[in-house]
Amino acid sequence: MRNMEIIAHRGASAVCPENTIIAFERSLELGATGIETDVQMTSDGRLVLIHDETLSRTAGVEGWVKDTTYDQLRTQDAGSWFHADFAGERIPALEELFKLVQGKGILLNLELKNGSVSYKGMEETIIQVIRDWKMEQHVVLSSFNHASLVRCKRLAPEIRTALLYMEKLYRPYDYAAKLEASGLHPYKLAVTYEDIAAALARGVVTYPFTVNDPAEMQTMIDMGVQGIITDVPDVLVSLMAVHAR
Numbered sequence: 001m002r003n004m005e006i007i008a009h010r011g012a013s014a015v016c017p018e019n020t021i022i023a024f025e026r027s028l029e030l031g032a033t034g035i036e037t038d039v040q041m042t043s044d045g046r047l048v049l050i051h052d053e054t055l056s057r058t059a060g061v062e063g064w065v066k067d068t069t070y071d072q073l074r075t076q077d078a079g080s081w082f083h084a085d086f087a088g089e090r091i092p093a094l095e096e097l098f099k100l101v102q103g104k105g106i107l108l109n110l111e112l113k114n115g116s117v118s119y120k121g122m123e124e125t126i127i128q129v130i131r132d133w134k135m136e137q138h139v140v141l142s143s144f145n146h147a148s149l150v151r152c153k154r155l156a157p158e159i160r161t162a163l164l165y166m167e168k169l170y171r172p173y174d175y176a177a178k179l180e181a182s183g184l185h186p187y188k189l190a191v192t193y194e195d196i197a198a199a200l201a202r203g204v205v206t207y208p209f210t211v212n213d214p215a216e217m218q219t220m221i222d223m224g225v226q227g228i229i230t231d232v233p234d235v236l237v238s239l240m241a242v243h244a245r
Contacts, residue, residue, distance in 0.1 A: 005227030006236045007034035007109055009210050010051060014231040017058065017082035019049045020089040024100055031237035034107035036142075036209075036229050039094060039126060041119040046070035047094040047126055050078075053117050057081065059091065066117050094126070098133040108135065109185075109207075109229070111164065112143040112152075123148060127156045142185050153180045162207070165190060173199035185209060185229065188216060193223045200226070214239055 011023025012030055019037050027035055038051040043066060055061050055068065059076040070093070079089030094110070101108060114122050130139050141152050142162040149161040162183030163176055168190045176184055176199065184199055188208045196206045209229035211217050217239055220228055230236050 004221070004225070004240065005034045005107055005207060006032050006233050006240070007036050007107065007207060007227055007229045008032040008233045009036050009229050009231045010038065011035060012231075012233065014212070017079045017086050017089055019051060019058075019092070020078055020086070021092050021096060021100065022079075022086065022089055024092075024097060027233055028101075028104070028106065030234040032106075032233035034109060034227065035097070035101070036109040036111065037097065038111045038113045039122075040065045040113050040117070041122055041125070042070045042073055043067055044069045045121070045125060047122075047129060048073060049092045049094060049097060051113070053113065064117070066119065094129055095133070098129075098135055101138070102133070106138065108139045109162070110139055110141055112141060112145060112148055114143065114148050115145045123151045123155055127152060127159065130156070130159060140183060142183070146179060149181060150179055162205075164209075168192070171195075171198075173202050173204050176204045177202060183207060188220070191220065191223060191225070196224045200224070211236075 008027030010018035012026035016023035016026050024035055037049045039047050040050055055063050058078050058081055073091050078091045079086030136158050140160045140162050142164050143149050144164045153161050160182045162185045163181050164185045166187045172184050172195055184206045186208050188211050191208045199206055205226040207227035207229055208220055211228050212231050217236055
């Protein structure tokens, strides 16, 4: 069985509060080879890891990430909503994740959450931080905002990009080539065997999301995907171990 990326969606988000350092740490303990996380910007230009544009769901307070300073954001509890055991977990800065994985050969899938909020200068900022930490070869930038990914590619041709999409696309590998993307990250129901094979023949990998059911994982493996984005990396690790026997 070939190597396949086991990418923890927002960290080990089935057992820890999503997009927190403890979730990222736990995902590595569970055997993930990669971590997917969401990137937004504070009002003072810091890159932070949180899925929603607002703080209400995971921090329990009103307000938008874009209107909050980094110092204000760091006072919020991003763990209690999940379970009292995680009280006091913070919304991390991107640099904290880089520090955690440095030297470990972990793939980082950084999703730019700049669809409904246009974060001015986000592409330049994230590329600068990636270069400062020398993480160019360990990062894939993904987004539903494909124009943003094209901008990233123009700024940093050496950093991989991957197109997120929900519905089936016609010849998505051709679209990826046009945008100079090296990956397709389709919703699991938008995946077809033919597209996976045709994409790989052009050097484009396919990592579907968010695949948590073992039967669905098996289907994706049988279709030939090169990686799977999942909330339960340990389940995928176990499934892969069966294949390796």
